[in-house]
Amino acid sequence: xxxxxxxxxxxxxxxxxxxxxxxxxxxxxxxxxxxxxxxxxxxxxxxxxxxxxxxxxxxxxxxxxxxxxxxxxxxxxxxxxxxxxxxxxxxxxxxxxxxxxxxxxxxxxxxxxxxxxxxxxxxxxxxxxxxxxxxxxxxxxxxxxxxxxxxxxxxxxxxxxxxxxxxxxxxxxxxxxxxxxxxxxxxxxxxxxxxxxxxxxxxxxxxxxxxxxxxxxxxxxxxxxxxxxxxxxxxxxxxxxxxxxxxxxxxxxxxxxxxxxxxxxxxxxxxxxxxxxxxxxxxxxxxxxxxxxxxxxxxxxxxxxxxxxxxxxxxxx
Numbered sequence: 001x002x003x004x005x006x007x008x009x010x011x012x013x014x015x016x017x018x019x020x021x022x023x024x025x026x027x028x029x030x031x032x033x034x035x036x037x038x039x040x041x042x043x044x045x046x047x048x049x050x051x052x053x054x055x056x057x058x059x060x061x062x063x064x065x066x067x068x069x070x071x072x073x074x075x076x077x078x079x080x081x082x083x084x085x086x087x088x089x090x091x092x093x094x095x096x097x098x099x100x101x102x103x104x105x106x107x108x109x110x111x112x113x114x115x116x117x118x119x120x121x122x123x124x125x126x127x128x129x130x131x132x133x134x135x136x137x138x139x140x141x142x143x144x145x146x147x148x149x150x151x152x153x154x155x156x157x158x159x160x161x162x163x164x165x166x167x168x169x170x171x172x173x174x175x176x177x178x179x180x181x182x183x184x185x186x187x188x189x190x191x192x193x194x195x196x197x198x199x200x201x202x203x204x205x206x207x208x209x210x211x212x213x214x215x216x217x218x219x220x221x222x223x224x225x226x227x228x229x230x231x232x233x234x235x236x237x238x239x240x241x242x243x244x245x246x247x248x249x250x251x252x253x254x255x256x257x258x259x260x261x262x263x264x265x266x267x268x269x270x271x272x273x274x275x276x277x278x279x280x281x282x283x284x285x286x287x288x289x290x291x292x293x294x295x296x297x298x299x300x301x302x303x304x305x306x307x308x309x310x311x312x313x314x315x316x317x
Contacts, residue, residue, distance in 0.1 A: 001064045003028040003155050003186035004049065008058035011044050018044045021058065022211045024204055028063075028154075030229055031177060031187045033200030035302065042190045046157050048124055049188070062155055074081045079148035080303075084158035085140045085272045089133025093124055093143055096132050097150070104151035118146040138169025145176070156180075158189045162196065194299045205302060207309045215303055217298055225306070225308055226301045228267075233294040234277060236264040242286055253280060259302060 004026035011019040026032045036042050047053040049060055051071035060067040062074045087096045097118060101111045119125055122142040126134060132143060141161055146179040150154060158177075162170040174196065177187055189200065197203055198217055205213040205220070213220055220226070227233075238244040243266055248257050256267040268277060274291050281288050296304075 006060045009060055009161050010057035011249045012056045020209045021140045027041045028186055029181055030202055031181050031200045033197045034190045036206035040206045043159055046159055051218055077154050079153035079156040081148045081158045081161055083142050083163045087132050092129050092131055094128040100147040100150045117253050137165035155186045160190050197298050212309055213305055220301050221296045226296050230268050230270050231267050234266050235292045235294040236266055237289040247284045247286055
């Protein structure tokens with residue numbers, strides 16, 4: 001039985017189609033990454049799966065339970081953590097934990113035990129008496145995660161959980177997610193960070209309501225749309241990288257090029273070899289430091305998929 005499954009999931013707001021026939025399958029214990037530009041329908045999908053928004057068309061199940069027909073049973077099995085810190089700033093860490101434990105109807109020894117376990121799992125011992133509003137972003141998210149797990153859900157929805165927190169806190173939070181995933185909890189995570197997408201065992205990419213890619217990170221990097229026949233990719237290192245990119249884009253041999261860190265990721269015709277590419281770039285005044293063959297990154301994949309779908313939409317309109 002799948003942890004999460006949808007078939008032709010659709011949500012309309014009047015004449016606007018926010019999500020159009022999205023079919024998703026997430027295995028139990030999987031860390032599933034759900035990506036897409038802002039406004040593409042990621043949060044809308046989560047709201048339908050958690051019963052916050054009604055489904056216009058299609059079906060959705062959480063661990064075999066129909067979301068539309070038995071939302072109360074679904075909510076017993078799920079947790080939700082939003083991008084924005086949603087706990088009480090004017091309560092301490094302990095008071096927030098106690099509030100959520102009672103909200104989930106925990107009592108007596110069970111309540112005390114669960115709070116103790118949550119504090120230990122999230123390493124909150126030093127902060128139990130601190131006001132939640134005075135925590136750093138990373139510790140706020142640890143507290144929010146602890147509260148979302150208080151009733152021991154088996155499926156957890158995380159909507160951009162690491163937005164706005166520092167890299168160390170992001171890594172620590174992901175380490176905790178993997179630890180919990182190893183215990184059988186299924187995670188449905190939205191993110192804009194490609195390094196986080198690389199950590200997911202399964203990804204889906206939604207582009208303005210349309211699900212346009214679904215698979216493992218390796219499978220998405222290998223899509224024909226990402227690796228057009230008759231082309232190959234190179235990574236080009238050069239000083240003054242923005243100037244180098246502008247000059248490179250003026251050259252007809254480039255199918256596509258973008259800055260990635262301190263280098264250019266370029267898609268060129270397969271007839272153009274590494275040495276020829278270097279010569280042509282230097283003729284344009286680009287001081288090339290190094291050119292290396294490149295396997296597409298997930299960012300390359302999503303940029304390519306987005307540009308192709310955008311071109312299709314423009315033709316259709």
